[in-house]
Amino acid sequence: MQELSAIREQSFYYHRVDGDRPGTQREPSNFMVSLNSPSNNPEGGPAKAAPNRTLNDVVIRLAGNSQDGIQAVGGFLARLAGRSAQEVMTYMTIPSTISGGPSIFQVRMGTGDILSAGDRADVLVAFYQHSYESHRAALRPGGVLLYDSDHVTPNPDDKEVTAVGVPMTSATVEAVGGSSKEKGKNIYVLGLLARMFDLNVPKLTQLIKERFGGKNEDIVRNALLAFDAGYAYPAENLHHILYKLDQPAPAPNARPQVTTDGNTALTYGLITAGVRYGAGYPITPWSSIMETLRTELPKYGGIFVQCEDEIAAVSTALGFSYGGNLAITGSSGPGLSLKAEALGWAVMAEIPLVVVNVQRGGPSTGLPTSVEQSDLMQAVYGSHGDAPRIVLAPKTVEDCFYTAIEAAKLAREYSTPVIILTDQALATRIEAFDEPDLPKLMIEAKPDLAPRPASFKPYPLDGLTRHAPPGAVMGSGKYPTVSGLEHDELGHPTANPALHQKMTAKRREKIKAAAKAFAPLEVFGDQSGDVLLVGWGCTYGPIHEAVGRLQSAGLKVGHAHIRHIHPLDQDLEKIFARFKHIRVIEINDEGLYGQGQLATLLRAKFCNPAIGSITKTDGLTYRVSEIVERVAQDLGLTNIKTGARKFSVLAEQSRA
Amino acid sequence: MSALSAPPTGPARAALNKKVLAADHPTWCPGCGDFAVLASFYKVLEKLNYPQEKIVTFAGIGCSSRFPYFVNSHGGHFIHGRSLPFAAGISLGRDDLHVFAFGGDGDGFSIGGNHLVHTARKNPRMTYVIMDNSVYGLTKKQTSPTSPLGFKSKTDPWGAFDQPINPMRTLINSGATFVARSHATQVNHMVEMMYRAAQHDGFSVVEILSECVEFYEGAFDAANPRKGGAFQTIEEKKHDGTPEDAKRHDPTDELAAFQLALEPWPGKFGVYYENKTRPTKNALEQKLIAATREKTKGASDLELLQKTFARMR
Numbered sequence A: 001m002q003e004l005s006a007i008r009e010q011s012f013y014y015h016r017v018d019g020d021r022p023g024t025q026r027e028p029s030n031f032m033v034s035l036n037s038p039s040n041n042p043e044g045g046p047a048k049a050a051p052n053r054t055l056n057d058v059v060i061r062l063a064g065n066s067q068d069g070i071q072a073v074g075g076f077l078a079r080l081a082g083r084s085a086q087e088v089m090t091y092m093t094i095p096s097t098i099s100g101g102p103s104i105f106q107v108r109m110g111t112g113d114i115l116s117a118g119d120r121a122d123v124l125v126a127f128y129q130h131s132y133e134s135h136r137a138a139l140r141p142g143g144v145l146l147y148d149s150d151h152v153t154p155n156p157d158d159k160e161v162t163a164v165g166v167p168m169t170s171a172t173v174e175a176v177g178g179s180s181k182e183k184g185k186n187i188y189v190l191g192l193l194a195r196m197f198d199l200n201v202p203k204l205t206q207l208i209k210e211r212f213g214g215k216n217e218d219i220v221r222n223a224l225l226a227f228d229a230g231y232a233y234p235a236e237n238l239h240h241i242l243y244k245l246d247q248p249a250p251a252p253n254a255r256p257q258v259t260t261d262g263n264t265a266l267t268y269g270l271i272t273a274g275v276r277y278g279a280g281y282p283i284t285p286w287s288s289i290m291e292t293l294r295t296e297l298p299k300y301g302g303i304f305v306q307c308e309d310e311i312a313a314v315s316t317a318l319g320f321s322y323g324g325n326l327a328i329t330g331s332s333g334p335g336l337s338l339k340a341e342a343l344g345w346a347v348m349a350e351i352p353l354v355v356v357n358v359q360r361g362g363p364s365t366g367l368p369t370s371v372e373q374s375d376l377m378q379a380v381y382g383s384h385g386d387a388p389r390i391v392l393a394p395k396t397v398e399d400c401f402y403t404a405i406e407a408a409k410l411a412r413e414y415s416t417p418v419i420i421l422t423d424q425a426l427a428t429r430i431e432a433f434d435e436p437d438l439p440k441l442m443i444e445a446k447p448d449l450a451p452r453p454a455s456f457k458p459y460p461l462d463g464l465t466r467h468a469p470p471g472a473v474m475g476s477g478k479y480p481t482v483s484g485l486e487h488d489e490l491g492h493p494t495a496n497p498a499l500h501q502k503m504t505a506k507r508r509e510k511i512k513a514a515a516k517a518f519a520p521l522e523v524f525g526d527q528s529g530d531v532l533l534v535g536w537g538c539t540y541g542p543i544h545e546a547v548g549r550l551q552s553a554g555l556k557v558g559h560a561h562i563r564h565i566h567p568l569d570q571d572l573e574k575i576f577a578r579f580k581h582i583r584v585i586e587i588n589d590e591g592l593y594g595q596g597q598l599a600t601l602l603r604a605k606f607c608n609p610a611i612g613s614i615t616k617t618d619g620l621t622y623r624v625s626e627i628v629e630r631v632a633q634d635l636g637l638t639n640i641k642t643g644a645r646k647f648s649v650l651a652e653q654s655r656a
Numbered sequence B: 001m002s003a004l005s006a007p008p009t010g011p012a013r014a015a016l017n018k019k020v021l022a023a024d025h026p027t028w029c030p031g032c033g034d035f036a037v038l039a040s041f042y043k044v045l046e047k048l049n050y051p052q053e054k055i056v057t058f059a060g061i062g063c064s065s066r067f068p069y070f071v072n073s074h075g076g077h078f079i080h081g082r083s084l085p086f087a088a089g090i091s092l093g094r095d096d097l098h099v100f101a102f103g104g105d106g107d108g109f110s111i112g113g114n115h116l117v118h119t120a121r122k123n124p125r126m127t128y129v130i131m132d133n134s135v136y137g138l139t140k141k142q143t144s145p146t147s148p149l150g151f152k153s154k155t156d157p158w159g160a161f162d163q164p165i166n167p168m169r170t171l172i173n174s175g176a177t178f179v180a181r182s183h184a185t186q187v188n189h190m191v192e193m194m195y196r197a198a199q200h201d202g203f204s205v206v207e208i209l210s211e212c213v214e215f216y217e218g219a220f221d222a223a224n225p226r227k228g229g230a231f232q233t234i235e236e237k238k239h240d241g242t243p244e245d246a247k248r249h250d251p252t253d254e255l256a257a258f259q260l261a262l263e264p265w266p267g268k269f270g271v272y273y274e275n276k277t278r279p280t281k282n283a284l285e286q287k288l289i290a291a292t293r294e295k296t297k298g299a300s301d302l303e304l305l306q307k308t309f310a311r312m313r
Helices: A004-010 A070-083 A129-138 A168-176 A185-196 A201-212 A217-231 A264-271 A287-300 A310-322 A332-350 A376-381 A395-416 A426-427 A496-516 A537-551 A572-577 A597-606 A624-634 A651-655 B034-050 B064-070 B083-093 B103-113 B113-122 B167-174 B187-199 B243-247 B255-261 B281-295 B301-311
Strands: A059-063 A087-091 A102-109 A120-128 A140-149 A162-166 A259-260 A277-280 A303-306 A327-331 A354-358 A391-392 A417-423 A430-434 A481-483 A523-525 A528-534 A555-559 A563-567 A578-585 A612-616 B056-060 B074-077 B098-103 B126-132 B179-184 B203-209 B270-274
Touching: A059 A129, A059 A185, A070 A102, A070 A185, A070 A201, A070 A259, A070 A430, A102 A129, A102 A201, A120 A129, A129 A140, A140 A259, A140 A277, A140 A651, A168 A185, A168 A217, A168 B255, A185 A201, A185 A217, A201 A217, A259 A264, A264 A287, A264 A354, A264 A395, A264 A417, A264 A426, A264 B301, A277 A287, A277 A310, A277 B083, A287 A303, A287 A327, A287 B243, A287 B281, A287 B301, A303 B083, A310 A332, A310 A354, A310 B083, A310 B113, A327 A332, A332 A354, A332 A376, A332 A481, A354 A395, A354 A426, A376 A391, A376 A417, A376 A563, A376 B113, A391 A395, A391 B083, A395 A417, A395 A430, A395 A496, A417 A426, A417 A537, A426 A537, A426 A597, A481 B064, A523 A537, A528 A537, A528 A624, A537 A578, A537 B083, A563 A597, A572 A578, A572 A597, A578 A597, A578 A624, A597 A612, A612 A624, A612 B187, B034 B064, B034 B126, B034 B187, B056 B064, B056 B083, B064 B074, B064 B098, B083 B098, B083 B113, B083 B126, B083 B281, B098 B103, B103 B113, B103 B126, B103 B167, B113 B167, B113 B203, B126 B187, B167 B179, B167 B203, B167 B255, B167 B270, B179 B187, B187 B203, B187 B270, B255 B270
Parallel strands: A059 A120, A120 A140, A140 A162, A277 A303, A277 A327, A327 A354, A354 A417, A391 A417, A481 B074, A528 A555, A528 A578, A578 A612, B056 B074, B056 B098, B098 B126, B126 B203, B179 B203
Antiparallel strands: A059 A102, A087 A102, A087 A430, A259 A430, A391 A563, A523 A555, B179 B270
16 A cells, blocks of 8 residues: 555554563552543642652643654653553554655643543643644643743744743754754653653653663763753752652552553554464554564564555455464454455355454545544444454453454354454554463464364255364265355355355354353443434443543433444343443444444444444544543533633642 | 374375376367367376375466366465465465466456466466467457457457457566477477476476367467467577577577567467576575574574563563
């Protein structure tokens, strides 16, 4: 695809070093309300402040160009939070151009449940005039604008925020020396932020050493020089904007936290699930999964093939699966379309396969680096004929890991293709989560080459298909053929009308049966009442936070996040019956019939007129306030900004 | 895949023969060239005498692609044009197997043309037999990528005018490491070509001109002595220093292979090109695995994974 270098821009690079390191411990996840959470301050006035006040959480937006390394700074902050047992969530936009272009990285870190990257920022770091102009509005009143005084002239009449100019470019050049030009000003800014929020300097310098170590020694030295210079920026210039982030108490028995993005979590979920073979073709934002699999699988004795096209990729993956090793292929929307014919074959021939679709804006090349949830119908129905398959959608970065394991398990158990519908937002954002219990989860899977008894049938009408992979001796002396033609129980092609009906039913019923083993769907918030917010995929955090704000208006509000898109969770009908209104929140278009894609599916399945749809297609994740306002408007609330917090957590002190 | 508890009940392994190898009765029209290809393939398997359970036959879509139903081996019938990447997956994932893919000219040179080029380039260890009848038979007489200029079909009733593919030239150019050509009326020659292809360590291709008696009768008469044609085989170099040996074909000589491929219709039959030095993708991937595992000092899967997560802390 044409956006190949956008892939490089996009993939988050962590330098990896060998050897274990003691991890910080984390408190058990009892739900804490953060300052950014609305229920803490429903009146919407400035929070009460004390000098050098400790903050529960803070939202920092870095705005610059894609080559400025702002993603690296955001990554350092995210990993620092993870190592400090803090919660963290990030959000980034990347231009789809080959190099350059405006880019942002937003990180929200702190204690308590951090569920979204934050609607608006408390701190905006602006590298350029265009960064300032484009993102000033994203800063909450009372927040801090930290700008590069070498490049930015802020509006002098703007008294709503505290503007602090720092000569980031020239100070970096001065600190590092002329040869490096302004490279390293991102690390200079990291030093500034470390000072501003009293961050753990030894941990940050350790992260810098890990990130740049192994390269030229000069690079590590320059990075540390830049960091120190930023940190040492004269305190008298910053004294009015110094804070401290709350540190959770370490809990000795908790699992250490890991910090990573959704694509990486998904990739290692597949490896944990014993998937050792795969094939793919580059496309943003799927590529980082195939890059990691290509370099990781050989360590596990496996193979990942970069194919000539999407069709070859799904075909090669199916060849691996046919050989008895469950394989993975993946892509983004356009690539899934190309794989659709082979997917139909996999349904007919009943071959297991995991297919990842990292959704982006469509149709066609669309918005290759933006988020959208518009491939749901394609994932559920995209192929020819009646081709039921399983479709799962992870809701968080952590869930990308567990969904991969569940997908592999279902593919093997039901000998079927399983599609994982993730999206650009989940793929690229960074979250901290408890390190998985790997010894417990690790699956070792080898082809079952045991001889098959004479009674073996590849396609039994009264049971699940369990293929005999090549290498298995057939007791009957008759070797099986897997077929895309309709077939009888032994795999012989047949056009017998009654048999086609029976086999179609068999393939349908086995997918329906899979739903019986799904873990029950949990409803967050009120278990019955006025409105149930339903979402899927990356909208989990914002919807979750919206619940609290809508409750502050006196409504009884619940949230159900659907991970099993196809087949749907069995208990949905009962859950729906407990609410007066159901609003399905999606990042896709309302279509010709007025509902988003999941809402359409839910209305078709449950015939429930209470189901309404909230959609958008601006290529961005939902902000909490967006959800609250749309739902409030929909339900006729007078205050559609219910529960909104107007001022930044930094407000009171910065005004003092 | 689940383990089945019942013990094997099959008979002790006997040598492969036509009786053991025959499966469903072919659905081809009487007189179809593919019958002879099938019979020759049985003979090749007899000669190779691989363990029966290690043989895999796969195909795309088309008349000839029904082949795997007629061979009693593990195998299957994939979608149109995509049997090569599928078969490559089988071969790469299961290096212990012997993988054969079958198909026609439409499957291989038209809808699957891109895969042919790239499979050749990657050189997985497998054998591909193309039954070329120069017409779409299953869909009843449309122009195929190897239909000659002037061929009258339902899609070119006035005679085809798109330049046909030259299979040998395409295959050599793509980097296939064994390229041979045969004719469905020449059973011994077919057996020899397929046998040598199967023994080749790499991506080996045999194109067999196989007449469609229904939609393109007489297509290959020019190379059939019984129909007044001449079946000219390639004489391969013996490296015996004799003057006549200088005129013989050296299959390792790529340029000479191209020259043979450019000879006028019906051209010659035999091994056009053979490259025994280029490593297979199977070998290269195994080498990568070995080198990588040496670096990780043979750490177990769990140890590797735990280290990775420790680095994400």
